[in-house]
Amino acid sequence: MKQTPSKQTFAGRRIVVTRPREQATEWRARLEALGGEVIELPLIQVSKEVNLDTLAEVFQEIGTYEWIVFTSVNGVKYFFEEFHRIYDDIRSFGLMRVAVVGEATAAAVREKYLRVEIQPKKASGEELAKALIEREGMDSAKVLVITGNKNREALVEKLEEARAIVDTLPVYKTEETDLAKDPVAGDFRAKGADAILFASPSAVQSFFDQAPALKLAAKAKRPLTGSIGPSTTAAMKQLGLPIDFEATEANVDSLLEALNQALAKR
Template identity: 60%
Template sequence: MSEGRVFLLGAGPGDPGLLTLRGLELLRTADVVVYDRLVHRRLLGHCRADCERIAVGKRAGHHPVTQEEISELLVQKARAGRRVVRLKGGDPFIFGRGGEEARRLAEAGIPFEIVPGVSAALAAGACAGIPLTHREVASTLVLVTGHETPGKAGASVDWRALGALKQATLCIYMGVGRFAEIAAELKAGGMAAETPAACVQWASLGEQRTVTGTLDTLGDAMAAAGVEAPAIVILGEVVRYREQLAWSEKRPLLGRRVVVTRNRERAGELAAKLENLGASVLELPMVRIEADVNPEIRQEVFEGIGSYDWLVFSSVNGVRHFFDEFFREFRDIRALGVMRIAAVGEATARAIRDYHLEVEIVPEKAVAEALAEALIATGSLDHAKVLVVTGNLGRDVLVRKLDEARAIVDTFPVYRTEKTDLANDPVAADFRTHGADAILFTSSSGVQSFVEQAAALRLEAGARRPLAGSIGPITSETMRQAGMPVDFEAAEASLDGLIDALVRKLR
């Protein structure tokens, strides 16, 4: 049996884009991932399909899995020869109890590695526009937990001593619930009541919000705003710089909840683009894409691959699954021969170019009709051999028009689109309860699945009713046929076009 190893990995403050490259590598190669409650679910999407995922989330007053049980679980999995990633919010060694887990591993003789992450305080300062140190006003930075009751006998934090510090910034973890008591102790130690103060909730995420005040007023301001954990309190003169440096509040989708309905494998690109603009993204994959190739058709296509004049792709999924099959059969891209290549739209063309192949035809409108017209306009189809790569739900209009132009058309289905079941999905429950500002549809199959799952996605009273956006005319027509409104449509049938339309609509 191979030797097991444990990696204590900091997941960062919430934004999945803040995971380190080392962390990404570890998630992709892990046999087991043991993860915390606040870890972004998209990070788990980097894991292999056969990776065992174990949730051990804790929140204040609710610990379904004790710290001792978590440590023993790591030992057990490593002794079984597994490569284990312990995925922890923030940094494992900053109020993450990573030290306790590392000590237990050391005592058990388990090899381990500590991989740092962006801690919540660092993210809170950066994302709220508050420099935690500044040569003019803050040469000391204190990271402190507010978890225990201030002033109690034997307390490990001397708040009065911290209140006496000069030119210091205090970052308080887990301090929202006890802030009134903490503030009283700090003032007793000499901190001025008018000391600038801020609280940053959900730092780095689309839900991020910042409440400001002074040491005296912040407690009431947080209560009025309904601030809860996870949040970081920042005290010190550096808070004054926020007025000038608060960059994240200028993002056009800040605070907006946006539902992405793409299949889970491809939702990440759209979600990341939205999050970069400040949105809080809910991933509700209406469909899933599976490889599905008839072995007889596959053999026939690849035996004659060099005889085709045109290779035509009608979707990004088709590109990915076609080349997965192609490279199982051939080692060299030159086995394609000298065929010309066409793509239904720019996104599909980009996927083809990733294989260093030139795409000759990309119609302005990303629909099958426009692709057929562009191919016919070349005057090259009479008795030309055309291979159309498609999925099980591909529209027949493209093949029909090419047939009418006297082309010899073969179709090669390489993937299957299936509807998902979101009845018990926790994100679907969140959507039902709170709703969203917008829901984005990128395919007709996604629309059809949404309609069929309407009961599981019905909004509760008081939930926000989202505007519905479409990536292009075919998807829009499917929405209208289903009785759904089309509140906005991408001018260009691409993810960027859809996002531009969303921003304009919500502005």
């Protein structure tokens, strides 16, 4: 049963946000507006990283792609930083149709006044590939996939299996942060939390890799663990992390609703 959020929904609750620091602002504001105490543990950091030779090759052929695929907000951000550095007219984008993973990514594309043609209900690369293939087969279709250093390999593999011609353009890198000496991590170890929110497989991997630095004290509160969507959930399962709740849609509203329901049952 859906519960209506109020200003006191998370009053007295300590909630851990694991997003990169620069991307945690909205989540912090939303949680604090609902009465929660936010603990920021930025398990990963994201920065631009573009191979200029690869970029030049892609931009030379920019008008030949039928589809451009964005799998994250970071991909949209850094791709268009480079695009506008080279081109001063959005019409240089050509006739590429846009496909995306996730509502946040779709919103970032729409901010560029571009239309999202395909966005699967489940926010995963596999589902996006399936949607593209079901729509028009993809045989010999030329596709540009915008990625980070941790590529969406399953997405590319499925498109290539469908005989698409796929080029990938990494425009950012994701790295694990070191929280061993972070005072916020120390507070988390000592007191624990009511819940911890994961928004990417990379954050899950970092949490697993940094287990010694995040090990809770004997009397610390064990948090419920939540996932924003299928790919994050899959990473949690693979690494043996418990999954206490999962957003029905890959966005913050759905995740906070799932969190509210999980805490109500605790």
